Amino acid sequence: MANKHESMHMDAYERTWMIVSILMLVVFFGAVTVAGLSFGVRVPDPVSRVNPNDLAASVTFAEPGLKEVAPKRYEAYIVAQTWSFNPREITVPVGSVIKFYVTSKDVQHGFKLQNTNVNMQIVPGQVSSLAVKFDKPGEYNFICTEYCGIGHAAMYGKVIVVP
Amino acid sequence: MTANTYQLTAKEKRFIGLHFIFAIAAISIGGLFGPFQAMEHAGWDFYTKFLNPIFHSYYEGLTLHGVLNALIWTTFFITGFMTFLVIYGLKRPLRYFWLNQIGWWTMVVGLVTAAIPILLNEASVLYTFYPPMKAHWAFYVGVTLVVVGSWIEGWGFYLTYMKWRKENPKTRTPLIAFMALITMVMWQIATLGAAAELLVDLIPWSLGLRAGLDPQLDRTYFWWTGHPLVYFWLLPAYISWYAFLPRQAGGKLFSDSLARFSFWLFLLLSVPVGFHHQYVDPGVPSGWKMVHSLLTYSVFFPSMITAFTVVASLENAGRANGGKGLLGWIAKLPWNDPSVLAQLLAGILYFFGGIGGLINASYNVNLVVHNTAWVPGHFHLTVSTAVTLTFMGILYWMVPYLTGKKLWCKKCAVIQVWLWFIGMTIFSNAMHVVGLLGAPRRTPLGQAPYIPEEWAGHLFRVGLGGVILLFSLYLFVAVMVGSVLTKKQVEKEVEPPVADSLLDPQTTPRWLDHWAPWLIGAAILLIIAYGPQLIYQISTAQFTSPGFRVW
Numbered sequence: 001m002a003n004k005h006e007s008m009h010m011d012a013y014e015r016t017w018m019i020v021s022i023l024m025l026v027v028f029f030g031a032v033t034v035a036g037l038s039f040g041v042r043v044p045d046p047v048s049r050v051n052p053n054d055l056a057a058s059v060t061f062a063e064p065g066l067k068e069v070a071p072k073r074y075e076a077y078i079v080a081q082t083w084s085f086n087p088r089e090i091t092v093p094v095g096s097v098i099k100f101y102v103t104s105k106d107v108q109h110g111f112k113l114q115n116t117n118v119n120m121q122i123v124p125g126q127v128s129s130l131a132v133k134f135d136k137p138g139e140y141n142f143i144c145t146e147y148c149g150i151g152h153a154a155m156y157g158k159v160i161v162v163p
Numbered sequence: 164m165t166a167n168t169y170q171l172t173a174k175e176k177r178f179i180g181l182h183f184i185f186a187i188a189a190i191s192i193g194g195l196f197g198p199f200q201a202m203e204h205a206g207w208d209f210y211t212k213f214l215n216p217i218f219h220s221y222y223e224g225l226t227l228h229g230v231l232n233a234l235i236w237t238t239f240f241i242t243g244f245m246t247f248l249v250i251y252g253l254k255r256p257l258r259y260f261w262l263n264q265i266g267w268w269t270m271v272v273g274l275v276t277a278a279i280p281i282l283l284n285e286a287s288v289l290y291t292f293y294p295p296m297k298a299h300w301a302f303y304v305g306v307t308l309v310v311v312g313s314w315i316e317g318w319g320f321y322l323t324y325m326k327w328r329k330e331n332p333k334t335r336t337p338l339i340a341f342m343a344l345i346t347m348v349m350w351q352i353a354t355l356g357a358a359a360e361l362l363v364d365l366i367p368w369s370l371g372l373r374a375g376l377d378p379q380l381d382r383t384y385f386w387w388t389g390h391p392l393v394y395f396w397l398l399p400a401y402i403s404w405y406a407f408l409p410r411q412a413g414g415k416l417f418s419d420s421l422a423r424f425s426f427w428l429f430l431l432l433s434v435p436v437g438f439h440h441q442y443v444d445p446g447v448p449s450g451w452k453m454v455h456s457l458l459t460y461s462v463f464f465p466s467m468i469t470a471f472t473v474v475a476s477l478e479n480a481g482r483a484n485g486g487k488g489l490l491g492w493i494a495k496l497p498w499n500d501p502s503v504l505a506q507l508l509a510g511i512l513y514f515f516g517g518i519g520g521l522i523n524a525s526y527n528v529n530l531v532v533h534n535t536a537w538v539p540g541h542f543h544l545t546v547s548t549a550v551t552l553t554f555m556g557i558l559y560w561m562v563p564y565l566t567g568k569k570l571w572c573k574k575c576a577v578i579q580v581w582l583w584f585i586g587m588t589i590f591s592n593a594m595h596v597v598g599l600l601g602a603p604r605r606t607p608l609g610q611a612p613y614i615p616e617e618w619a620g621h622l623f624r625v626g627l628g629g630v631i632l633l634f635s636l637y638l639f640v641a642v643m644v645g646s647v648l649t650k651k652q653v654e655k656e657v658e659p660p661v662a663d664s665l666l667d668p669q670t671t672p673r674w675l676d677h678w679a680p681w682l683i684g685a686a687i688l689l690i691i692a693y694g695p696q697l698i699y700q701i702s703t704a705q706f707t708s709p710g711f712r713v714w
Contacts, residue, residue, distance in 0.1 A: 014421065014471055021467040025460045032456070032526040036449075041527040043442045045449045051707050082713050107296050107711050108378060110534050114601040119530045121443045123379045124295060124708050128445035141613045145534035145603035147289055149296070149713025150220060153611040 052124035083151030110145030182243025193231025198629035205626025229290030252340025266315030277305025297710025300369035356387025379446035386437035410662035414480025419664035435692030501576035505556025516544030537598025571645030582635035590628025
């Protein structure tokens with residue numbers, strides 16, 4: 001009993017399988033890193049904090065809306081609340097870049113801009129921010145993707161990109 | 164192997180059976196609301212037409228669905244199954260049976276305490292209960308008690324194991340007990356996050372003792388628990404695939420040592436991965452999201468080991484049954500045995516669930532799918548099929564084992580398993596598709612004004628899958644109830660189908676039976692992955708959010 005040979009006993013196929021698994025994960029991780037760093041497919045980073053009970057005192061969210069910072073470069077300040085976005089509608093010319101700043105007055109919300117890579121969790125006290133360039137004219141809905149109460153399903157707004 | 168052949172007493176069997184009765188009762192209610200949600204998506208809204216005012220809204224139903232299925236069905240089944248694994252694996256009774264009974268009663272009291280406010284529409288906050296949505300305090304207290312009860316049962320297992328270890332200093336821990344213990348330890352580390360959230364924040368806040376919370380901090384606490392929660396569900400299914408399925412299929416476990424190794428990796432890597440649920444959170448820096456992304460990829464690795472070992476064990480079984488050629492062994496697996504069939508089909512859909520999980524974990528790729536219908540599409544392949552269908556399969560041998568009665572209508576059980584597989588395939592595929600198109604999760608899509616006409620076909624398939632699953636669920640419940648009520652006894656007592664290993668487990672390296680290095684490793688990884696962010700988030704917290712009742 002004591003003399004029994006102890007070892008992992010790894011089958012040759014099993015070893016190959018494990019190596020291939022690791023390589024696959026390394027390749028995938030490389031791909032998302034390249035997409036993040038080189039192609040700018042970003043996830044949100046912390047930008048600033050606000051007091052959700054007193055957004056009127058906030059410089060940026062006292063009057064939500066679209067601000068032009070340079071030709072075809074905009075900042076959109078949007079307040080999410082049960083059960084609507086303020087503003088509900090934003091219009092920009094095609095080729096514009098909008099940097100979104102979104103916060104919540106009450107509970108958590110979601111902000112997903114359809115057919116783009118903008119997708120953010122909206123958390124009271126925090127400001128969520130991502131930017132996107134609109135290369136094609138059309139209507140892009142931004143919808144609330146987090147359960148925020150009984151009227152959640154109706155909560156959305158739109159970006160209208162005009163030629 | 165060992166001369167000691169302890170058999171479970173009637174009292175122990177009854178105790179395990181009680182866990183299963185509550186689990187099955189939970190899924191028979193919680194499971195009912197899933198199809199209602201699916202049918203709502205297809206445009207057949209039962210909530211406003213028939214369920215109101217007993218069930219007040221889609222979200223009360225969705226809360227019941229999530230809490231009863233994902234928290235109650237799983238936790239009650241798992242603690243019951245673990246009780247069996249520990250006793251039968253160690254071949255000795257529980258050291259302090261009363262302690263496990265206290266754990267059990269705590270879980271039951273917790274279940275009742277949480278269920279009352281949910282049924283009164285005072286806690287329609289879904290099973291993630293994100294603040295500052297505020298439920299009745301009894302909901303939070305109830306959830307806490309369910310978790311604490313499972314901890315107490317776990318302490319009963321540890322004390323039993325320590326006694327066994329003293330009596331058997333040289334023997335490798337029997338595999339099924341070993342795996343159950345690791346799963347329980349992982350669960351107790353994992354639930355520290357939810358414990359902090361509930362005890363420090365939600366309970367005092369819901370009682371009016373704290374004015375406000377920082378919802379971002381609570382999300383971080385929650386997801387400390389939220390992702391390893393899925394491993395708490397999955398690992399008992401893996402235990403069945405590793406340690407029972409090979410024998411049920413007529414073969415042996417391919418590799419005892421790799422099975423153990425993969426479980427240690429799960430202990431190490433299951434917990435420090437929570438930020439991959441928070442990729443789109445505003446309050447977590449992207450660098451830390453990247454770290455958790457890498458760790459999440461790492462925890463995929465032990466699942467790949469599991470996939471190899473389980474399929475290799477099945478091949479061993481198929482060839483032992485006379486299967487020839489490259490794939491001939493597949494046909495020789497006992498597909499007509501409902502318990503085996505359930506686990507095989509669970510494994511097939513889990514393959515797709517695993518691919519989806521890897522996509523979700525892929526950092527910026529998550530931007531495409533976060534909070535869309537893709538996500539419930541994904542986890543209905545994992546928790547609702549890989550886990551749930553496997554648990555059903557386990558019950559198909561275990562109920563006859565516990566009761567001494569024949570499985571009622573074996574044919575019904577086979578049909579049930581196929582219906583689950585077909586229904587879930589249709590439902591889940593359609594959910595993935597509409598999610599990719601941009602449909603949000605947790606939303607009565609039938610009412611949403613922004614859903615285009617073109618999605619109607621997919622949403623119909625969501626509803627169709629739900630209807631098939633509804634039939635499957637109640638066929639399962641019928642087989643369970645029938646098996647308890649039937650007068651037909653089993654011809655000879657059911658022997659639990661614990662698989663032998665191809666190699667003597669005693670040859671498994673000793674370092675795979677030592678707890679300390681792995682526990683220390685898990686602690687270090689947690690400190691690295693969570694320490695800096697927790698310190699930062701706690702020290703900069705702004706407790707400004709009062710509670711809202713928005714349903």
